[in-house]
Amino acid sequence: MALAFEERQHSVAELDALASAMAVELHRRGVAPGSRVALMSSNRPEFVVAVQAIWRLGAAAVLLSPAWKTAEVRHGISLTEPTHAVGDHPVLGELMPMLHLDESPAPAPRAAESAEAVKPAADAVFVFSSGTTGMPKAVRHTHASLSAAVRQWRGALGLTSADRIQVMTPPSHILGLLNIATALDTGAWIRLHRRFDIDTMLRHIESDRITVEMAVAPIALALSAHPRLEDHDLSSLRYIMWCATPVTGSVAEAVSRRTGVRWVTAYGASELPVISCNDLDRPRLDTVGRPVPGVSVRIASLDTGEVLGPGAEGEIQVHSEAAMAGYLPESSTEGAFVQGWYRTGDVGTLDTDGWLRITDRAKEMIKVRGFQVAPAEIEAVLHGHPAVEDCAVFGVPSADGEAVIAAVKAGGAVDADELAALVADRLASYKRLSRVVVVDEIPRLPSGKVLRRVLRERALSACAKSGGNCGRPSDQ
Structure with a gap:
């Protein structure tokens, strides 16, 4: 067995036959070498089958996040201009004719038309940058660059055929795909x-x-x-x-x-x-x-x-x-x-x-009185407090450059002054917190990266409503 999903198990031979059948169907629909195929799917074996089928035809997979809304999917499609679509997400199905993964063709022997050697310089996959500062860009990888990444990752992990891993991160993200x-x-x-x-x-x-x-x-x-x-x-x-x-x-x-x-x-x-x-x-x-x-x-x-x-x-x-x-x-x-x-x-x-x-x-360094302040350094101190479940530090404009703000998700009662004092005790004076904001959740991408721009926009909006007083310490 090569792959498990819920109660299902798939062997290498079964995955190969399923990929061959999907390649035949995609070829019938007009997918050819150089085509771009949008793929918007949850974590499931059919995602793996679809990627393999697309690559067999010499086409490139455009990986759209299943967490995206209509505007984000439109943006991804407009950037990459795919001609075909495969997936299980209604948003993609509304925007393009889509081969639904629940209607995948039955397993079949490897098709002759998919046997053509894929050129290393040909596009293999388009993933999207994290988008921490705005709408994401499409990142283009060739078969050569992706193969090099796979070889490097296998060596770095010391991975062998005896290993067993599980994948919970979205397959549309480079980490999920690489794993x-x-x-x-x-x-x-x-x-x-x-x-x-x-x-x-x-x-x-x-x-x-x-x-x-x-x-x-x-x-x-x-x-x-x-x-x-x-x-x-x-x-x-x-x-x-x-x-x-x-x-x-x-x-x-x-x-x-x-x-x-x-x-x-x-x-x-x-x-x-x-x-x-x-x-x-x-x-x-x-x-x-x-x-x-x-x-x-x-x-x-x-x-x-x-x-x-x-x-x-x-x-x-x-x-x-x-x-x-x-x-x-x-x-x-x-x-x-x-x-x-x-x-x-x-x-x-x-x-x-x-x-x-x-x-x-x-781009996320905070500039305070001419000094560069790293959010990660302050976050590491805050994580050491027993009441802090998660946190993110960011900057907002102030008279002397930027003010340092901490958004904190707490596991119980938390005192903003106590957190500010903890940072002041551990770090230089220019790294001190101007404000602590208690939040229900820290907004993150699937990769785990903090969406600081979202927190910054919320803080600026709150400041505007309160008369622009961002620098005053508060726990609200």
């Missing part, structure tokens, strides 16, 4: 889940003897907060991989203390899926590891672009054969690379031993 593609390429066993549920995840680690667990920030937070975590047998796990965002040390340490399971960190992006990974034997949670084989990393000055030496802080730039071929719209690609090096927009340091540390996003 599925790498497991299939390696011969590892996969369990897909419709959606993330912490109790389901823990139950299947036990029953399926999962060996490698993937966790983005919301999953890590749910693990840490689970009241009966110790009741579950997690001994099959080699490690839990923290992906997509820098590790929150207190959260990871709490899980390890309660379960004995260690964490490993990795770093990548939609545009360049695998950049660095920690040592599997002796991981260091204060870093995102070292560049994986085949990937080069350098640090460039945020002001001049000059390449900096070990230990200096600046923009992380990456050179790799797994880098994207470009964005859509194509005009967005301008400035994404400098002399073949991809500009991540992340700020960090690289030491003499190759350990990479991420400080924050360049």
Whole structure:
């Protein structure tokens, strides 16, 4: 068996036959080499079948998030201009003629028309950038860049055919797609889940003897907060991989203390899926590891672009054969690379031993009286407070640059002054909180990235209603 979903199990041969049948049907509908096929699907085996069928025909899959609303799907379609559609989502079906995954054709032998060799330089998939600052861009990956990413990820994970993983992150996101593609390429066993549920995840680690667990920030937070975590047998796990965002040390340490399971960190992006990974034997949670084989990393000055030496802080730039071929719209690609090096927009340091540390996003750094303030640094302090379940720090305009605001989801009564004092005690004076806002939830993307622009817009709106007094400490 290669893949499990609820009570269903699929062998490699069954997946192959299903993909062949769908390829025949898509070919009959006019899909040909170079076509773009919109795919909007929940986590299910038919998603895997559809991607394989599209690739067999030499076409490219345009992966639309099943969480998107009509306006977002329209935006994705207008950027990528797919000619055909496959999926199980009514929004896509309303906008384009769609082959519904519930009506997939019966298994069939591999079709002759799908046997043509796919060119490495041909487009394989379009995923969408996180969109933390606005409507997302389409990220274009070729078969060559995606194959390189799969090879790098397999090596970084130490993945073999004996491993067993489960995928709860959306398959439309680069991490979900990469995990599925790498497991299939390696011969590892996969369990897909419709959606993330912490109790389901823990139950299947036990029953399926999962060996490698993937966790983005919301999953890590749910693990840490689970009241009966110790009741579950997690001994099959080699490690839990923290992906997509820098590790929150207190959260990871709490899980390890309660379960004995260690964490490993990795770093990548939609545009360049695998950049660095920690040592599997002796991981260091204060870093995102070292560049994986085949990937080069350098640090460039945020002001001049000059390449900096070990230990200096600046923009992380990456050179790799797994880098994207470009964005859509194509005009967005301008400035994404400098002399073949991809500009991540992340700020960090690289030491003499190759350990990479991420400080924050360049666009999310808060400027206070001429100083650069990293939200992640303040968030790490706030996470250390027992009443803080989740938090996000952002900046809003003020007289001396920006004011530092913290949005906090609390597990009980929380005192804003106490949180502000905690930060003031631990960090420099210019990093002090101007305001604490208690919220029901921290808005995040499926990848776990915080939507700071949403919080910023809410704060500015609230300030306008209260006379523009954003800098006054408050718990409301």
